[in-house]
Amino acid sequence: MLTNIVKNIAMTIVEVICNPRPGSFNLALSAQARDTLDGLGHTVILHDLYKEKFDPIMDAPELARSFSLDGQVQVYCRELAAADGVVIFHPDWWGQPPALLKGWVDRVFRQGVAYDLDGDDYSPKSWKPLLTGKKGLVFCTSDTGDKEMPRTLETLWTQCILGRCGMNAACHVMRDLRRTDPGVRRAWISFMVHTLEEWFPRKQGA
Amino acid sequence: MLTNIVKNIAMTIVEVICNPRPGSFNLALSAQARDTLDGLGHTVILHDLYKEKFDPIMDAPELARSFSLDGQVQVYCRELAAADGVVIFHPDWWGQPPALLKGWVDRVFRQGVAYDLDGDDYSPKSWKPLLTGKKGLVFCTSDTGDKEMPRTLETLWTQCILGRCGMNAACHVMRDLRRTDPGVRRAWISFMVHTLEEWFPRKQGA
Numbered sequence: 518m519l520t521n522i523v524k525n526i527a528m529t530i531v532e533v534i535c536n537p538r539p540g541s542f543n544l545a546l547s548a549q550a551r552d553t554l555d556g557l558g559h560t561v562i563l564h565d566l567y568k569e570k571f572d573p574i575m576d577a578p579e580l581a582r583s584f585s586l587d588g589q590v591q592v593y594c595r596e597l598a599a600a601d602g603v604v605i606f607h608p609d610w611w612g613q614p615p616a617l618l619k620g621w622v623d624r625v626f627r628q629g630v631a632y633d634l635d636g637d638d639y640s641p642k643s644w645k646p647l648l649t650g651k652k653g654l655v656f657c658t659s660d661t662g663d664k665e666m667p668r669t670l671e672t673l674w675t676q677c678i679l680g681r682c683g684m685n686a687a688c689h690v691m692r693d694l695r696r697t698d699p700g701v702r703r704a705w706i707s708f709m710v711h712t713l714e715e716w717f718p719r720k721q722g723a
Numbered sequence: 724m725l726t727n728i729v730k731n732i733a734m735t736i737v738e739v740i741c742n743p744r745p746g747s748f749n750l751a752l753s754a755q756a757r758d759t760l761d762g763l764g765h766t767v768i769l770h771d772l773y774k775e776k777f778d779p780i781m782d783a784p785e786l787a788r789s790f791s792l793d794g795q796v797q798v799y800c801r802e803l804a805a806a807d808g809v810v811i812f813h814p815d816w817w818g819q820p821p822a823l824l825k826g827w828v829d830r831v832f833r834q835g836v837a838y839d840l841d842g843d844d845y846s847p848k849s850w851k852p853l854l855t856g857k858k859g860l861v862f863c864t865s866d867t868g869d870k871e872m873p874r875t876l877e878t879l880w881t882q883c884i885l886g887r888c889g890m891n892a893a894c895h896v897m898r899d900l901r902r903t904d905p906g907v908r909r910a911w912i913s914f915m916v917h918t919l920e921e922w923f924p925r926k927q928g929a
Contacts, residue, residue, distance in 0.1 A: 537781065537782050537783040537786055538783055538786060538787075539783060567782070567783075573779060573780065573822040573823075573826070574779065574822060574823055575743065575816075575821065575822070576743050576773070577743040577744055577745060577773075580743055580744060581744075610781075610828075610829055611825075611828055611829070611832070611879070611883050611884050611887075612878070612879055612882075612883030612884070613819055613825060613879060613883070614825075615781065615825075615829060616779040616780060616781070616822045616823070616825040616826030616828075616829050617779075617780050617822070617826075619817075619819060619820075619821075619822040619825045620779070620822030620823075622816075622817055622822075623816055623817070623821060623822050626817070637901060638866065638899075638901040638902050639866040639867050639871075639901065640867075640868065640871070640902070641868075641871055644871075660844065660845040661845050661846075662846065662847075665845075665846070665847055665850075666882070666883060666887075667878050667882050667883065669875055669878055669879055669883060672818070672873050672875055673817070673818055673819060673875055676818075676872070676873050677817050677818030677819070677872060677873065677875060678817050678818070681817075681872075693844075695843060695844040695845065696844050696846070
């Protein structure tokens with residue numbers, strides 16, 4: 518009985534990791550995030566896009582259809598629609614996510630799932646975000662410093678994708694990864710844990 | 724003999740189109756661009772990434788290697804290194820290129836092709852652009868208006884990708900595509916033709 522209550526009040530969070538490099542700091546962050554969210558009493562659905570061999574290509578028939586015929590995309594869409602939040606980990610490749618993660622956005626943040634259109638165009642009058650009330654947190658690692666590259670990742674995730682679909686979103690970029698020592702990395706893990714605790718607080722009974 | 728001279732003085736331009744939608748305005752622009760560049764006496768190498776079934780996923784072994792084992796990627800890399808310019812056409816998907824085109828960047832703009840590192844990190848001191856002197860032009864179509872979304876496409880292409888590798892780069896976004904009439908589209912094709920003529924001028928003898 519208590520179990521049911523706990524389940525009902527805990528949050529469900531989709532965690533997405535996209536980094537092909539074994540032993541990457543992204544993978545370490547992602548593993549710690551799952552443990553932290555578990556420890557807070559939440560349900561975590563973890564997807565490692567490289568391990569799951571996700572197909573990132575949105576093709577013409579899928580673009581024309583009002584839903585995807587791909588079973589894996591259908592699962593991702595249902596999970597996104599039902600979740601309380603999304604937590605994403607990826608490296609900075611050219612100021613953007615890797616192609617594989619971009620394809621997850623292209624195919625999963627579909628009309629009918631992430632937004633709807635009340636009309637024929639994408640004007641502010643027509644655009645209806647469908648993920649309002651959900652939370653989206655993105656943690657990126659970057660090999661470049663703060664002043665070498667424009668802060669595109671923050672803009673892309675918070676304004677162009679998650680925020681545009683109504684989510685309360687933040688994107689944190691750990692820069693200069695190759696020049697940081699273990700102490701800085703430990704501090705970054707602590708920062709991430711603290712941020713997760715703030716955004717997805719422990720539920721009563723958990 | 725004249726043919727050889729013309730070939731020697733004309734430019735070689737890699738044209739990349741990434742849009743799955745048959746009959747898209749992107750495809751029309753791309754076809755017109757090829758004709759224009761042909762007419763100016765240049766050699767155009769055209770790649771339709773959807774038709775060529777390019778695999779956009781940079782995997783762990785490829786990331787670790789100093790070159791790609793994929794024959795198609797090798798061809799794209801050689802062409803990029805040898806070309807005088809690149810012209811790219813794509814739709815705006817979430818303020819970014821589609822995953823398929825992002826994968827072309829991930830896999831083709833490799834170390835040793837687009838940049839090199841004089842050291843272990845990506846600091847400005849280490850970073851050596853390898854595409855200096857080449858020209859890069861990007862034409863995007865977008866369904867959103869000028870004030871609804873941040874201008875991420877321009878920043879990504881000119882500062883984070885092409886410009887960062889030394890190219891003289893510009894990105895032009897045709898916004899509000901769904902709300903434009905045929906006259907505006909014709910004006911946009913004229914603008915593109917004019918831009919191509921300016922960037923890749925007709926060579927003597929062509």
